[in-house]
Amino acid sequence: MSSAADAHRRRRRAETPAEQTFADLMNGFTLDSGRRRSRTAPDVPAREATPVVTPVPQVPQEEPPVFESSVPELPDASIVRAYAWTGGRTRSNINLEIETLVSANDQTRQSAGILQAEHQHVVELCRAPRSVAEVAALMRLPLGVAKVLLGDMAERGLVDVHQTASAGGVTPDLGLMERVLSGLRRL
Amino acid sequence: MDYVGSRFPDFGPPGPPGRELTSAKVVVAGGFGVGKSTFIRSIVENDLLTMTALPPERAGLVTELVRIQFGRVWLDPGLALHLFVAPQWQDPRAGWNDVVRGAVGAVVLFDVMRPADSVDAMRYFEDHHIPYVLALNNVHASVRSDVKAIIRGMGIDPAVPVVNCDPRVRLSVRETLISLTEHAKLDRWRRRPGPDETTPLAPVC
Numbered sequence: 489m490s491s492a493a494d495a496h497r498r499r500r501r502a503e504t505p506a507e508q509t510f511a512d513l514m515n516g517f518t519l520d521s522g523r524r525r526s527r528t529a530p531d532v533p534a535r536e537a538t539p540v541v542t543p544v545p546q547v548p549q550e551e552p553p554v555f556e557s558s559v560p561e562l563p564d565a566s567i568v569r570a571y572a573w574t575g576g577r578t579r580s581n582i583n584l585e586i587e588t589l590v591s592a593n594d595q596t597r598q599s600a601g602i603l604q605a606e607h608q609h610v611v612e613l614c615r616a617p618r619s620v621a622e623v624a625a626l627m628r629l630p631l632g633v634a635k636v637l638l639g640d641m642a643e644r645g646l647v648d649v650h651q652t653a654s655a656g657g658v659t660p661d662l663g664l665m666e667r668v669l670s671g672l673r674r675l
Numbered sequence: 676m677d678y679v680g681s682r683f684p685d686f687g688p689p690g691p692p693g694r695e696l697t698s699a700k701v702v703v704a705g706g707f708g709v710g711k712s713t714f715i716r717s718i719v720e721n722d723l724l725t726m727t728a729l730p731p732e733r734a735g736l737v738t739e740l741v742r743i744q745f746g747r748v749w750l751d752p753g754l755a756l757h758l759f760v761a762p763q764w765q766d767p768r769a770g771w772n773d774v775v776r777g778a779v780g781a782v783v784l785f786d787v788m789r790p791a792d793s794v795d796a797m798r799y800f801e802d803h804h805i806p807y808v809l810a811l812n813n814v815h816a817s818v819r820s821d822v823k824a825i826i827r828g829m830g831i832d833p834a835v836p837v838v839n840c841d842p843r844v845r846l847s848v849r850e851t852l853i854s855l856t857e858h859a860k861l862d863r864w865r866r867r868p869g870p871d872e873t874t875p876l877a878p879v880c
Contacts, residue, residue, distance in 0.1 A: 585776065586774065634726075
C-alpha cells in the first residue's frame with residue numbers, strides 16, 4: 489500500500505521538472521514573464537543587438553527585366569560589408585560623377601595578383617573602360633561605396649580616371665555637345 | 676539585366692589605349708510606365724544595368740536604397756553616352772542631383788493620356804535650368820494638337836521642343852536625342868556665350 493503511494497509520489501517528482509520547464513516556456517509568452525526575467529536576461533541584449541538587416545534574405549534580388557519599379561531594393565548583407573570596406577566613409581577625395589569613366593592601366597594589370605580582393609575585382613572589370621555607375625551596378629555596390637572604392641584606387645594609381653567634359657562646370661561645353669550630336673547622327 | 680552568371684559583359688568598343696576618353700549623359704524622366712526604360716533600351720547596344728544609391732539627404736537609412744537604371748552607348752571610340760532613368764523617389768527632388776549634375780539635358784517622356792505624371796519632372800528641369808525636350812509618347816497617335824494646347828496651358832517655356840516619340844523605335848529615340856542635344860547647344864550658347872565659341876546652327880526639326 490505504502491509502496492504504491494511512494495511510487496505515485498516518485499512519479500509526480502519525476503514529472504515536476506518537465507512541468508516547470510513547460511511553465512517557463514509559457515511564461516515566456518505571457519505578460520507575466522517579467523517574473524522569470526532574471527533567468528532569461530542574458531539573452532535579451534544579444535537579441536536586441538542583432539542587426540536590422542538580418543531577417544532579409546541574402547540572395548541578390550532578381551529583378552523583372554521590363555518592369556520599372558519605384559520600390560527600393562531590399563538591403564542585403566553585402567551592402568553592410570561594402571561599407572566596411574570603405575571604413576564607413578561615404579565620400580571620396582576625388583571628384584567622380586556617375587558617368588565618369590575609369591580604366592585599369594597596364595601597370596595595374598601586371599600587379600593584379602597582389603591586390604586585395606575587391607580591388608582585383610575592379611581592375612578585372614576595368615580592363616575595358618567603365619563608368620562609375622557601371623562599376624557600382626556590376627559589383628552590386630551602392631553608388632557611394634563604389635565612388636569611395638574607386639577614389640581610393642585612383643589615389644593609389646590603380647585606375648586611371650577620365651574626367652567628364654563637364655567636370656568642374658555644371659553643363660558640358662559646346663565642343664562635347666557637338667561631338668554628342670555627330671555621334672548620334674552616325675548611330 | 677543580371678550579369679552574375681556571365682563574366683563582365685563587353686559593352687561596346689572600348690577606347691584604344693592612349694586615346695583620351697570622356698563621357699556625357701542624358702537623363703530620361705517621366706511618369707510611371709511611360710516608357711523610360713524602353714526608350715533607353717532602344718538606343719543602347721546591351722540591356723540596361725541597375726545601380727543602387729542612397730539619396731544624399733537620407734544616407735544611413737538602409738531602407739532608402741533606390742535603384743537607378745541606365746544604359747551606355749559609345750558614340751565614337753572615345754565618347755560614351757550614358758542614359759539614366761530619373762528615379763521616381765518619394766520626393767522627386769530629393770536625390771536627383773547625382774543623376775542630373777553635368778547632364779547634356781533631359782528627355783521628359785510625356786504620356787498624352789496622363790499629362791500630369793510628367794509635370795514634376797518638367798518643373799524640376801525648368802527650376803534648375805536644365806535643357807529638356809518633351810517627347811510625346813504618341814503610341815495612340817494623332818492627338819498632338821490637343822496635347823499642344825495642354826502644354827501651353829501648363830505654361831512651359833515656348834523654346835522647349837515638343838517632339839513625337841515612340842520609345843520602342845530606335846530611329847525615333849535617336850531623333851529625340853538629336854533634338855535634345857541641339858536644343859541644349861542653343862540653350863548653352865544663349866546662356867554663356869564664350870569669346871571663342873561661334874553661333875551654333877539653328878536646329879533642323
